[in-house]
Amino acid sequence: MAQTRPGTGFQKRHIDPARVAQLVGALDSQDANPGVRRLRAWAEEALAVRPGERVLDIGSGTGSQTRALAAAVGPDGVAIGVEPNGGLRAVAEERSADSRARFTDGDALALPMPDGSMDVVWCERVLQHLSEPDRAVAEMARVLRPGGRVALLDTDWGTTLLHPAEPDVVNALMSTVLRGANPYAGRRLLGQLGAAGFVVDDRGSQALLQDHRTVAWPLIRMLGESAVRTGALTEEKRDTLYADLTEAAGRGALHMSVTMFGVVAHRPG
Numbered sequence: 001m002a003q004t005r006p007g008t009g010f011q012k013r014h015i016d017p018a019r020v021a022q023l024v025g026a027l028d029s030q031d032a033n034p035g036v037r038r039l040r041a042w043a044e045e046a047l048a049v050r051p052g053e054r055v056l057d058i059g060s061g062t063g064s065q066t067r068a069l070a071a072a073v074g075p076d077g078v079a080i081g082v083e084p085n086g087g088l089r090a091v092a093e094e095r096s097a098d099s100r101a102r103f104t105d106g107d108a109l110a111l112p113m114p115d116g117s118m119d120v121v122w123c124e125r126v127l128q129h130l131s132e133p134d135r136a137v138a139e140m141a142r143v144l145r146p147g148g149r150v151a152l153l154d155t156d157w158g159t160t161l162l163h164p165a166e167p168d169v170v171n172a173l174m175s176t177v178l179r180g181a182n183p184y185a186g187r188r189l190l191g192q193l194g195a196a197g198f199v200v201d202d203r204g205s206q207a208l209l210q211d212h213r214t215v216a217w218p219l220i221r222m223l224g225e226s227a228v229r230t231g232a233l234t235e236e237k238r239d240t241l242y243a244d245l246t247e248a249a250g251r252g253a254l255h256m257s258v259t260m261f262g263v264v265a266h267r268p269g
Helices: 019-032 036-046 063-073 086-095 132-145 167-172 186-197 217-229 233-248
Strands: 054-058 078-082 103-105 118-124 144-163 200-209 255-267
Touching: 019 036, 019 086, 019 144, 036 063, 036 118, 036 144, 036 200, 036 255, 054 063, 054 103, 063 078, 063 086, 063 118, 086 103, 118 132, 132 144, 132 200, 144 167, 144 186, 167 217, 217 233, 217 255, 233 255
Parallel strands: 054 078, 054 118, 078 103, 118 144
Antiparallel strands: 144 255, 200 255
């Protein structure tokens, strides 16, 4: 899910096409990641969405998962994607022209659905962007009927691994990310679901691995420059890191990963 102001509607004059294109590229890349695909497959199997059910996809982005859920519920079901970014929503609607998936504006903290109206909620990589994620989970409980199921999938940025790099350099590199709204979202899912009254049915995880032969330079340089700018990393340590990563990638020994966690639960009937 892309961060936008909650409740902001789709107005073309407010959309930066270049920014939307960047977000679409990032989401498409994530959709293709083998770890993301494996975790989604696990969650889909655990949820066991049935034909005729009503499914809500919170933070639906380009609509890829909403379309998968629409296929699962079939012609007698309903699959709705909630996405506050109007540019992404327009892309989702265009890509879903041959699907039964529907999309609407909405805020994870105030879902535009009546109480107890949904059978299944899917929420992927949304909570990490929210400063009040507990409120979002409470909203999921509100819109689900008794016995309804939820799948929460989210990244835990505190699990980032980068080799070769000393732990203090990795912490410095990730300092900006770790000051985000909810960077440890993945490890908090269980407690949030329990606090909202859910019963946990299953848990899963996947390490999202970067290609060991290529440095993800746009991301690494963005993090590196931010760390130097804030004083978390010296220029000398940054340059040493860049050289070490380049050398490791050249011999296929680079490791870069972050872990994504998933929890499937139900609202007691």
